[in-house]
Structure formats: structure tokens, C-alpha cells
Amino acid sequence: MPDTGLSLLGIETSCDETAAAVVTGGKRILSNIIRTQIDIHAEYGGVVPEIASREHIRSLLPVIEAALEEAGIEAGNLAAVAVTQTPGLIGSLLVGLAAAKGAALALGIPLVAVDHLEAHIYAARLARPELDYPYLCLLASGGHTSLVWTESPLRYRTIGETVDDAAGEAFDKVASLLELGLPGGPAVERRARQGDPKRSPFPRPKVKAGDHRFSFSGLKTAVLYRVRGQDGRGEITLTEDEISDVCAGFQAAVVDSLVDHTTRAATELGARRVAIGGGVAANGPLREALSAAGSRNGFDLFAPPLSLCTDNAAMIAALGYHKLQAGEIAPLDVDAIP
Ligand code: KG4
Numbered sequence: 001m002p003d004t005g006l007s008l009l010g011i012e013t014s015c016d017e018t019a020a021a022v023v024t025g026g027k028r029i030l031s032n033i034i035r036t037q038i039d040i041h042a043e044y045g046g047v048v049p050e051i052a053s054r055e056h057i058r059s060l061l062p063v064i065e066a067a068l069e070e071a072g073i074e075a076g077n078l079a080a081v082a083v084t085q086t087p088g089l090i091g092s093l094l095v096g097l098a099a100a101k102g103a104a105l106a107l108g109i110p111l112v113a114v115d116h117l118e119a120h121i122y123a124a125r126l127a128r129p130e131l132d133y134p135y136l137c138l139l140a141s142g143g144h145t146s147l148v149w150t151e152s153p154l155r156y157r158t159i160g161e162t163v164d165d166a167a168g169e170a171f172d173k174v175a176s177l178l179e180l181g182l183p184g185g186p187a188v189e190r191r192a193r194q195g196d197p198k199r200s201p202f203p204r205p206k207v208k209a210g211d212h213r214f215s216f217s218g219l220k221t222a223v224l225y226r227v228r229g230q231d232g233r234g235e236i237t238l239t240e241d242e243i244s245d246v247c248a249g250f251q252a253a254v255v256d257s258l259v260d261h262t263t264r265a266a267t268e269l270g271a272r273r274v275a276i277g278g279g280v281a282a283n284g285p286l287r288e289a290l291s292a293a294g295s296r297n298g299f300d301l302f303a304p305p306l307s308l309c310t311d312n313a314a315m316i317a318a319l320g321y322h323k324l325q326a327g328e329i330a331p332l333d334v335d336a337i338p
């Protein structure tokens, strides 16, 4: 028996990744299986909720079996099953939740309902257990962008969030506008590498002291006008090089905004440790810029590996362990919250 703590099965189906993982003691990842549906949704230019639920139904049991097999653990030796309860696409969440309830009932083990965003915040600590509390976390995903003061695995305070689009949503919209395909963030990052942000600069929103709210919709509209003219409806007449420059300029503006706000909040709160989480935390220039800002401003950056930034079930199983330890067990009639 390699494991010394309690092993949890984690299940994540909130959007378009079907994922299952086994994590021991909230720390040791025994397996972390992710099956993405992105190629199926790419044909439609975005995630289609009905198709996502159907694909989760098709993939989830094989993904769970793969997670158990890779972990080398019998289902009967699991201590609990943790599942994403919120937020996400309702149909997708329900598939994961129904499977988790079934497993908990059949195995006679507790069900733990996990908040996907709290799990993203915990991912940095799962990757680097030496990350001590408290820490400031920049959470930047497809649906959320916020700064969260984190005091323990289960205690958080939101310091500021976006007033309009999430950072990931802006990446996705710009990718769609430039017809770069899905997923948008990595596509824009790749094109930005071939471009020069100085050839296509975008304005930065003004930031006031004490104001930690993000805003990305103005930037998104500025990209739209540059690409499709002042009515936002023209044909794209940019050359391939100019498209790369727009990607570079847009990405630089998003990174500056995220880094400025995070650095300001870290300084005001006296944070010595800053973590990042969520899909946008996989962005290379953001990771580099925040790490450099940390060196200049006296905080250490804890950036999880890319596989723990984007959606995964290891973070669900890991946070689930702490909820289980705290006695936060969900009833079998618990509902998904979209
Ligand atoms: O956390 P996540 O996988 O799913 C949600 O909970 O939303 O985040 C997905 C978001 C998408 O908007 C995606 O375009 C963005 O994260 N993303 C990135 C990168 N990888 C994923 N954005 C910028 N650069 C990346 N490398």
C-alpha cells in the first residue's frame, strides 16, 4: 500500500473537460485523467452545452476507471468521492454529480461537494505544499477573474473581481473574432509570440489605489474596432503579421492589467505569497511578468504547473479532502448550482 492518508476520487465535469483523479491526503496526486471535448465544440465555434453533457455521459465512466487504474487503487479503498457542484454548465455538472452520488451510495462512502473556483485557488498549494497561509490568489478562468485573500483551504475573502468580462472570456472572444480557433487563450498566446505588442498597442484602464476591480470589455471592443473597423462589422483586412501584432498587443494589455492589480493588492495587503489559478494562469507571459513583479515588490509567486491551472479533477479531490476533514459532507440529494 503506497498511500498513507485518505484517498479521494475527484470528479470534474463543469464545462468541456471530463476529468477524474485520485489524490491522497489532499496532497499526493496518484492519477489525474482529463479527456477534453474541445475538438467537438470547435466545429461550432464555442462550447455547446447539450453536446457537452452528452459527451460527459459517454466519457465519464471510462475516465473514472482510468483514474482508478493509474492510481492502482480499488474503488473499495476510497475514503470519499469529491465532485464539482458549482459553478458551471448545469447539464454538465449534473452528469458528474449523478455519477458521484452513485459511487458514494454504492461504495458506502461520503460525498463531498466542491466549489470549482475554490479548487482553482487550492491548486497552487496542491502543487507546492510549502505555500503557507495566508496568500493572495489571482483567480483567472473562463468565467471569473478575481483577487482572493486566502486564509486556509476553506476560508477566503474576495478583494476584487471583474466588473464585466473575465480575462479568459476576453481571450476567447478575441480568438473567435480573429478566427484562431478553440481554446482561445492558447491560440492567442501562440500567435502573440510571432507579433510585436508595440505595433498594435491598446490602452490600459486607469487603476486607482484601493480599487481592485478588473475590466476587460473595453479592451475587447477596442480589438473589435481595430480588426473590423469602427462599426465593428467590416471584413478582416489585416495581414497575418498584423493579426499576430493585435494578439501581442491585446495579450500585453491583459497581462499588464492582471499584474498591476495583483501587485497593488499584494502591496496594500502586505502579502508575501501570491498564487495564481484558473486557465489564464497557464499563460506564459503572465507567469513571467508576475514572477518579475514579485522579485521587484517582495512577494513569492506560486504558479501551479499548466495541468493544474486549467480544469482538472486533482484539485477537486485535494480540496475535497479538506472538506471531508472538516466534516463538510454533502447529502445525497445535493443539487448542482450553475
Ligand atoms: O479554468 P479553466 O480551464 O475553465 C474555467 O473554469 O473557465 O479556464 C479556461 C479559460 C479559457 O477562457 C481559456 O481561453 C483560458 O482559460 N486559457 C488561457 C490559456 N489557457 C487557457 N488564457 C490565456 N493563455 C493561456 N495559455
Ligand code: ZN
Residues within 6 Å of the ligand: 116, 120, 141, 142, 278, 279, 310, 311
Ligand atoms: Zn476552471
